[in-house]
Amino acid sequence: MSRWEPGAAERLRAAALDLFVEHGFAAVTVPQITARAGLTTRTFFRHFADKREVLFAHEAALPGLMTRFFADAPPGLTPMEVIVEGLCTLVAPRFDGLKDSLRVRRQVVLSDEGLRERDLRKRALIAEAGVAGFRDRGLDELSATLAAQLAATIIDTAAHRWLDDDTDRPMADVIRETAAALTGVVTDQAGTALTGVVTDQAKAGA
Amino acid sequence: MSRWEPGAAERLRAAALDLFVEHGFAAVTVPQITARAGLTTRTFFRHFADKREVLFAHEAALPGLMTRFFADAPPGLTPMEVIVEGLCTLVAPRFDGLKDSLRVRRQVVLSDEGLRERDLRKRALIAEAGVAGFRDRGLDELSATLAAQLAATIIDTAAHRWLDDDTDRPMADVIRETAAALTGVVTDQAGTALTGVVTDQAKAGA
DNA sequence: CATAGTGATGACACGTCATGTCGTCAACGA
């Protein structure tokens, strides 16, 4: 038997999320969180760098996965194909089936400026990881940077659309639809052939 | 004669930048800044919401300008044309001729996690403003969101490339080049005009 | 000239965040 109850980090995370939903992020103090989890303030900062991080630690592994997936994707795929495949493979499974809890988390994040900032930093870390992957594929620095930014834009936009959607559409579909729409905007087909193109691609993908 | 020396905000900004360059952002305290500017701590927070904001307040007007420019651009232009014209008109003049001071500022921002976060938040505010403009142009919500994200990606990437460039190339040129490269990545011409390597690999794979 | 209002600043107090340091105690291995 251990001297302390196990799972300190997870208890802190759960306690923090509950309190954030109940009182709002800014109104909750770290001592309140640790009191509910049965720990001390100092222990909170041993597990999380700051009060915000408790809402983002769960996705710490994503950047590394992105780099490897982009770098190892079959040669011959276009950048957009690599992006869509990578996001559907790595990201979509982290969304499907978790819509309710992710909606709660998003509401908390959007309610606080500081949390929005941290959210954007996490997205930027994913993009930086993507740059490394595309560089390993042989893309020049500029193309790799832009491709990684596009990936970040697609996952971000798709995530919001998926969370706003009330059907059970799988995240991978939304990702493909968003990528197609982005191609349309860049090539100036915005709104013209959009609907038809998207459904065809979505059906092909499913 | 005034009771206090005029230009309190500008004095604070200059003092802060000097100290940040000299000691690093984290090592500088607000009382140090205000002491150099001949003011009190409380006055600093009357002019800037927090310690980071002193490095970003100068671009507070950009989002509003972006919204109006995008919304008022001549009808018939494609989204990418609107983006490039808007950025060249509104943003490029804020760069040309200021390369040295902007390089100093970038170095400070990149040296601190918190400043990077704030930087990303400012970019996101520009993107949000862009969405409003494209919506006013008649684009659907998804296309407007993606177009605004593309604009943010282009300005961000172009700014870094311009700062890394040692020639006197005007910012507008870099913006156009970056936009063209982005179109190339999306339509899979990445490297065609740049290296030629990737295209060969793609053709071999396909 | 007198008076009241406005607005930027100084002065002070306070709560929270974040970190450094040291002590405690269980678990583990030689």
Place this chain on the structure above:
DNA sequence: TCGTTGACGACATGACGTGTCATCACTATG
């Protein structure tokens, strides 16, 4: 058995950020 490791508690500290009130030049109005 004994030393090491690692998670946590306890305490102290400094900086951040905010609320509140007083001060004093400037301005408008009569």
